[in-house]
Every structure is written in C-alpha cells, then in structure tokens.
Amino acid sequence: MSQATYNKIWTNAQKDLDTQLQAEREQFLQPEKDRVKAFRMLAASYIKYLQIFHHLEEAHSHLIHQQKRAAIRQVLDGVIGRILELKKEMVQLENSEFHYTDNVIEDLKLLPEDTEIPIPKYFIKENLEGLQQREKTLDEILLNAGLETQKPVKAMTLEEAIKMIQVAERARQGRRRALFMKQIYLEEKRKRHTKLQEQAGPNPDDAATCIQKVWRGYIQRKKTEKMREEEMIFLGMEVNGKKAWVHTDR
CATH class of the missing domain: 1.20.120 (Four Helix Bundle (Hemerythrin (Met), subunit A))
Structure with missing residues (x-):
C-alpha cells in the first residue's frame, strides 16, 4: 500500500x-x-x-x-x-x-x-540485540543442563538478513536476465535460419513436390481432352479432329 x-x-x-x-x-x-x-x-x-x-x-x-x-x-x-x-x-x-x-x-x-x-515491530527492532543475547544465554543454560542435545542455531543479525536478501534478489535478476537473453538468441537464430532458406531457394523436397503436382495436372488434362474427343467421335459430332455439322429438317 x-x-x-x-x-x-x-x-x-x-x-x-x-x-x-x-x-x-x-x-x-x-x-x-x-x-x-x-x-x-x-x-x-x-x-x-x-x-x-x-x-x-x-x-x-x-x-x-x-x-x-x-x-x-x-x-x-x-x-x-x-x-x-x-x-x-x-x-x-x-x-x-x-x-x-x-x-x-x-x-x-x-x-x-x-x-x-x-508484539510491536519497533519493540523487537529496538531490543533485537538484547533479545538475541537472552536467547543465546537460555540456549547455553539448556545445553549445559543436558536438556538440549543440539547446539543452538545462531540467530541472524539484521545486516546478515539484508545481505542474504540482496544476494537472493541479485540471483533472481540474473536468472531473469539469462532467460531474456536466451529468448533473444533463439529469435535471432530463427531469423537467420529463415534468411538462409530464402537465399538458398526452396527446399528440394518442396520443389519436387511442386513439379509433381504440375506434371500430374498436365497429364490429367491431356487424358481428359482425349476422352472428350473419343466421345465426340463416337457421337458423330467430330470427324478427324473436326466438328461435324448435323442438319435437321424443320
């Protein structure tokens, strides 16, 4: 806020x-x-x-x-x-x-x-050193009395906490920067690959597929024309490649 x-x-x-x-x-x-x-x-x-x-x-x-x-x-x-x-x-x-x-x-x-x-935050902040010393003394008493088997963990000071937060934030920014640079690199690599393809011409497989489509279309059109001519000859509407006129009495 x-x-x-x-x-x-x-x-x-x-x-x-x-x-x-x-x-x-x-x-x-x-x-x-x-x-x-x-x-x-x-x-x-x-x-x-x-x-x-x-x-x-x-x-x-x-x-x-x-x-x-x-x-x-x-x-x-x-x-x-x-x-x-x-x-x-x-x-x-x-x-x-x-x-x-x-x-x-x-x-x-x-x-x-x-x-x-x-507990007010200002009370903890103003008495942090005394509270840490009191906690340390209490842990030592418990350890000497055999009531605590593990060595007490040392409390982190305010300066150490700030330094740790700064290190973590810098690491986070570094990871974000590395990810951003990786995205830029991949984008430039994609653009270079596209440019090389345009300069080298179409892919041989794509060119062969295109030629096959054109050739198949040409063969099919020829077959269709031949079938139409044979049909016209069969109907008597075409002789030797020329159309025949059919006269009807009115």
Whole structure:
C-alpha cells in the first residue's frame, strides 16, 4: 500500500482514539456498582483500544517519514499503557487473568483474532540485540543442563538478513536476465535460419513436390481432352479432329 493509505489509517486511528477518550469521560464519570456492567464497560474499552493499537502499529511500521513515526510512537506508547491499565482492572474485578469477552466481540462485530496482542515491530527492532543475547544465554543454560542435545542455531543479525536478501534478489535478476537473453538468441537464430532458406531457394523436397503436382495436372488434362474427343467421335459430332455439322429438317 502507498504512504497515503497509511496516513489515512493513522488519521482514522487518531479519530477513533479521540472518540474513545470522550466516551470514557462520560461512562467512567460515575462509579458503576453492578459488577457485570462494570466488567462489560472495561472489556468494551479494552477491545476498542486493541483495535486502535493495531491501526497505529500498522501505520508506524510502514510510514517512512521520521517525524510522523515519532508522533505515532508517543500515541502508541500511551495506548499500550492504557491497555495494561484496563487489563489490570479487569483482573482485579474478576480475580482471573482469563476473561470471557465473546458477547462484547459479537456486539462490536469482530473476530477473536482481532483481540490478539502482537508484539510491536519497533519493540523487537529496538531490543533485537538484547533479545538475541537472552536467547543465546537460555540456549547455553539448556545445553549445559543436558536438556538440549543440539547446539543452538545462531540467530541472524539484521545486516546478515539484508545481505542474504540482496544476494537472493541479485540471483533472481540474473536468472531473469539469462532467460531474456536466451529468448533473444533463439529469435535471432530463427531469423537467420529463415534468411538462409530464402537465399538458398526452396527446399528440394518442396520443389519436387511442386513439379509433381504440375506434371500430374498436365497429364490429367491431356487424358481428359482425349476422352472428350473419343466421345465426340463416337457421337458423330467430330470427324478427324473436326466438328461435324448435323442438319435437321424443320
């Protein structure tokens, strides 16, 4: 998608955030004594913030303008903080970290996948070195403890991944170029073969076939003429190659 599309996603997410904040000011102005209603309000706000988070994270991951990314990052961090606050309140209200939000999802016409919380791409990118070091340490602990028999595979760095992608892309372009040059070579070879045939004249087999057709046609015409003459003589309409006139009395 184009940058204009992600700008639109960011704008719509910002509008949804403003609407949600205004709704929270009105809904949470008075404390709700009904436990079921209170949980339903928290769950609805939680899921709506998740939707806003998905849109902001998508815009932040694909926009190129650094100032726009910085502005989205501040809002995105605030949205993540609000999601954690709502999650904490829901846990305290139900004394459980697992919540049944099927009714809320159905009311909002969403899918269960829409409530999943992915790890933000910027978090992985900014903490890539620490995450790799943590994974390496964990693999070494498991290996020393005998819980892992194979030597852990070394994680690929960002520079190595970029280099591998570049090599694969150059190889792909090379294969495409080779195929294109092969097509040009075959086309030129076909043109040269056609030109040589035109210069050398017709194929001997084709010439012999053409002569045979002409000769057979000539022989057949002669046979037909002879048969016609014999028929005319038999009918008495021709004598010694000359037509005979038949007089009839009127």
